Amino acid sequence: xxxxxxxxxxxxxxxxxxxxxxxxxxxxxxxxxxxxxxxxxxxxxxxxxxxxxxxxxxxxxxxxxxxxxxxxxxxxxxxxxxxxxxxxxxxxxxxxxxxxxxxxxxxxxxxxxxxxxxxxx
Amino acid sequence: xxxxxxxxxxxxxxxxxxxxxxxxxxxxxxxxxxxxxxxxxxxxxxxxxxxxxxxxxxxxxxxxxxxxxxxxxxxxxxxxxxxxxxxxxxxxxxxxxxxxxxxxxxxxxxxxxxxxxxxxxxxxxxxxxxxxxxxxxxxxxx
Numbered sequence: 001x002x003x004x005x006x007x008x009x010x011x012x013x014x015x016x017x018x019x020x021x022x023x024x025x026x027x028x029x030x031x032x033x034x035x036x037x038x039x040x041x042x043x044x045x046x047x048x049x050x051x052x053x054x055x056x057x058x059x060x061x062x063x064x065x066x067x068x069x070x071x072x073x074x075x076x077x078x079x080x081x082x083x084x085x086x087x088x089x090x091x092x093x094x095x096x097x098x099x100x101x102x103x104x105x106x107x108x109x110x111x112x113x114x115x116x117x118x119x120x121x
Numbered sequence: 122x123x124x125x126x127x128x129x130x131x132x133x134x135x136x137x138x139x140x141x142x143x144x145x146x147x148x149x150x151x152x153x154x155x156x157x158x159x160x161x162x163x164x165x166x167x168x169x170x171x172x173x174x175x176x177x178x179x180x181x182x183x184x185x186x187x188x189x190x191x192x193x194x195x196x197x198x199x200x201x202x203x204x205x206x207x208x209x210x211x212x213x214x215x216x217x218x219x220x221x222x223x224x225x226x227x228x229x230x231x232x233x234x235x236x237x238x239x240x241x242x243x244x245x246x247x248x249x250x251x252x253x254x255x256x257x258x259x260x261x262x263x
Contacts, residue, residue: 052140111175
């Protein structure tokens with residue numbers, strides 16, 4: 001493997017550029033898209049070794065390579081083909097995993113047809 | 122797409138299922154199985170196809186099974202939620218104390234009470250989760 005050491009990436013015209021620090025910090029440290037209904041299955045992901053189905057709407061995302069600490073940002077999303085309103089929240093944070101919960105606005109746990117999660121650090 | 126699934130029971134009585142990410146080597150996702158549990162390997166063909174009684178899932182030597190006692194608790198919770206949903210518009214009419222509407226609303230509420238008292242009996246009479254599914258479907262609860 002080769003390493004390219006540069007500080008800035010620029011377009012050919014030189015009119016737009018970005019620091020490699022910003023590229024590295026702005027890239028998801030882990031992400032996953034999975035189906036939480038029927039037979040739960042991961043559609044795609046990066047730096048995610050598995051997910052744990054803990055119950056209705058309740059999942060743990062396990063990272064292949066753990067975060068350096070628990071101060072990472074979590075971005076969650078989800079949808080369901082049957083009922084629109086869904087709330088996604090984080091319930092437990094560890095360096096190696098994050099547990100998330102999907103619920104309706106009144107507070108009942110629900111399984112999303114599409115669950116999305118990304119973390120940044 | 123991996124079809125392997127790892128099941129285990131938790132100390133709080135719930136059951137968990139590990140879904141390995143596609144393409145991730147087994148020795149990598151194995152670290153995600155908690156220490157101290159008794160993991161059982163199965164595959165997607167041997168998992169329940171619907172999650173209605175997800176809270177009743179248990180890991181057993183036969184793979185993933187549904188505990189009928191817990192499933193019955195889920196069924197009663199669904200029954201109560203559906204009854205509350207049907208009560209809601211009538212509760213509103215009573216709360217607003219609209220002249221003449223209160224009696225109509227109370228009559229409707231009694232019909233709902235009677236209907237769900239029957240559903241309760243049906244659920245209590247079920248012996249298996251398939252019977253519970255059928256009972257809930259018949260009643261329009263799930």
